[in-house]
Amino acid sequence: MSDVFPVLDMTEADAGPRARAAFLERLRAAVHDIGFFQLTGHQVTGAGKLLELTRQFFELPVEERDELSILKSPYFRGYSEVGRERTKGAPDQRGQLDIGPECEPYVPSPGDPEYLWLRGPNQWPKGLPQLRDAILDWTAQLTQVSHRLLRLILAALEAPEDFLDPVVSPDPHVHFKLLHYPGRDEKSEPSQGVGVHKDYGMLTLLLQDDKGGLQVAVEDGVFVDVPVVPGAFVVNLGELLEVATRGYLRATTHRVVSPAPGVDRYSAPFFYNPRLEASMPDLPTRFVTEADGVVHDPENPLTASYGDNVMRGMRRAFPEVMSLHHPDLVKASR
Numbered sequence: 001m002s003d004v005f006p007v008l009d010m011t012e013a014d015a016g017p018r019a020r021a022a023f024l025e026r027l028r029a030a031v032h033d034i035g036f037f038q039l040t041g042h043q044v045t046g047a048g049k050l051l052e053l054t055r056q057f058f059e060l061p062v063e064e065r066d067e068l069s070i071l072k073s074p075y076f077r078g079y080s081e082v083g084r085e086r087t088k089g090a091p092d093q094r095g096q097l098d099i100g101p102e103c104e105p106y107v108p109s110p111g112d113p114e115y116l117w118l119r120g121p122n123q124w125p126k127g128l129p130q131l132r133d134a135i136l137d138w139t140a141q142l143t144q145v146s147h148r149l150l151r152l153i154l155a156a157l158e159a160p161e162d163f164l165d166p167v168v169s170p171d172p173h174v175h176f177k178l179l180h181y182p183g184r185d186e187k188s189e190p191s192q193g194v195g196v197h198k199d200y201g202m203l204t205l206l207l208q209d210d211k212g213g214l215q216v217a218v219e220d221g222v223f224v225d226v227p228v229v230p231g232a233f234v235v236n237l238g239e240l241l242e243v244a245t246r247g248y249l250r251a252t253t254h255r256v257v258s259p260a261p262g263v264d265r266y267s268a269p270f271f272y273n274p275r276l277e278a279s280m281p282d283l284p285t286r287f288v289t290e291a292d293g294v295v296h297d298p299e300n301p302l303t304a305s306y307g308d309n310v311m312r313g314m315r316r317a318f319p320e321v322m323s324l325h326h327p328d329l330v331k332a333s334r
């Protein structure tokens with residue numbers, strides 16, 4: 001399976017012109033052919049500690065986790081118990097903690113774009129005080145790696161490396177989740193850890209433990225397992241890069257199958273996105289002329305506006321947060 005998901009060593013991009021050219025060629029093939037790869041040589045530290053803290057978070061007493069319930073946050077931040085988040089209308093069998101850039105509480109004014117509700121504070125567990133610093137350190141490191149990787153993807157497409165800098169600078173709207181997939185019930189069929197979807201933004205860097213369960217649709221309805229490569233991030237592209245290249249860059253559909261009974265899986269995806277207010281420009285690359293065009297899902301029409309896309313995703317994923325905190329927006333969309 002390692003041929004399906006290439007392993008790319010980021011240090012090769014800085015190992016002289018020949019190694020760099022070979023790296024960029026492999027990167028271009030990966031982001032065009034499958035839209036998923038494994039990234040090593042990223043120099044990020046703290047993965048073991050973060051996975052251990054993730055496990056400890058989900059072992060906190062349920063009342064402590066519920067204190068951080070996402071239902072308390074108009075900003076879509078906090079803890080969701082198994083079954084709260086929905087993908088294509090069906091409940092996902094995973095618990096999660098949703099985190100975004102740390103901001104003061106922000107209340108948009110009438111007439112402001114709805115997506116400004118995504119600005120606000122995170123909720124942190126009192127019983128695991130180390131978690132906040134570990135996550136802020138992790139997301140700062142991953143923001144840098146993602147930015148380097150985005151520039152390498154642009155270089156691989158023979159576009160100016162800094163072309164997307166104004167879209168992400170100075171404050172990309174990063175999104176981070178801690179995830180716990182409990183084992184399925186003894187007698188049930190493999191169940192929806194997370195349902196079939198594409199990611200919204202530009203790049204996802206996933207840290208996973210050694211249990212596996214992430215699957216990618218290599219063709220319609222044919223899913224293959226993503227192997228566990230110790231020390232690597234699983235990287236995939238989000239819908240905005242697909243839109244910006246008329247489909248040359250692939251945002252590939254994926255899902256997670258719940259672990260076997262008695263097995264717990266932990267993972268932590270980091271989503272690298274534009275600034276909330278940014279619109280995604282078409283990428284100036286000759287490769288788009290070879291592209292087949294974006295396959296639009298009529299149930300999820302995409303626009304170039306990151307904020308609008310992500311807010312639409314939040315409406316679907318967290319309908320209770322919408323009806324509790326944003327009833328006027330629910331009414332407006334009917």
Ligand SMILES: O=C(O)CCC(=O)C(=O)O
Nearest residue numbers: 179194199214256267269
């Ligand atoms: O947990 C995983 O392996 C993947 C999670 C995922 O695809 C997502 O949250 O968008």
Ligand SMILES: [Fe+2]
Nearest residue numbers: 197198199254
């Ligand atoms: Fe995903």
